[in-house]
Amino acid sequence: MKEIIAIIRPNKVTATKRALDRLGFPSMSVVAVFGRGKQKGIANEVAVEISPIVRGLGSFKGMPYVPKRLLSIVVPVEMLSKVVNTIIKINQTGDIGDGKVIVCPVEDALRVRTGETGQAAIL
Template sequence: MKEVIAIIRPNKANATKESLAVLGFPSLHACKVVGRGKQKGILGEVSFPVSPELEKQEGGMKYVPKRMISLMVDDQDVSLVVAVITKINRTGQIGDGRIFVCPVENVVRIRTGEKGKTAI
């Protein structure tokens, strides 16, 4: 099993979630995150008020609002999930995001006690 973590533009989150659901990956976690890479700002892309600590500073934004999507997938599904996330989120501009693929040692469903692949 693998965990696929994608840091993407806020305006691409819904399309990403919908595309993954259509392909059979409806279970995921999504949250608002802030961080910073090399780009230093996408203020014109956000559709919500930006708090003062995120506002543009000299040379860019202090932190950039993004969305983080995380899902657990079988090893054989990783390339499909990565390809879908990449296709939906690639604009060719700075700030398209990153995808991280991490190993998952085990999964346990709390309600039933199922483990491994069946617990996903």
Template sequence: MKEIVAIIRPNKMTRTKEVLSALGFPAFTASKVLGRGKQKGLAGEVSFEMRPELLSQKGGMKYVPKRLISLVVNDEDVSLVVEVIMRVNRTGEIGDGRIFVCPVEDAIRIRTRERGKAAIN
């Protein structure tokens, strides 16, 4: 099993959710996060007006709003899920996000005590 963690643009969240669900991966955890990469912020990523002095700061924006999604999948599904997330979220512009794939030792469904693949399926 692997955990796939993706940091994506907020405006791509709905489409990402729709495509993952259509492919049989409806369950994931999502949260609003703030961060910044090498670009030091993108004014076009926010849905509110910014004071002009914030846009002209030498260091860029302090943080950029993003969405973080996390899902645990079977090893054989990793390539498909990563490819789908990349296709939906790739604009070719700075700020498209990152995907991390991490090993998962075990998973346990609390209600039934199922473990491993049974706990995530």
């Protein structure tokens, strides 16, 4: 099993959820997070207008942090590339701030309600 951690734009969560649901992966955890990459924030990422005059003054250095969503999904190894490719397809705009996808190994999983373990616990 693998855990896919995807950091995406907030406005892409619903489309990502729908696409993963169609693949048979309706379960995920989603957390509101703040962060930034090398670009030090994206002014157009939030619904706040920054005057062109202010931008032109050179005093605008970027946002300290940009709102994003962190998705965590545990999948069987054989479905990994299909799920990752779906996340990329939905979230890739070609612009700065499209996000990141990180894949981590999962040693085991346990469904608390039933006691199921391994893949049975995630499917």
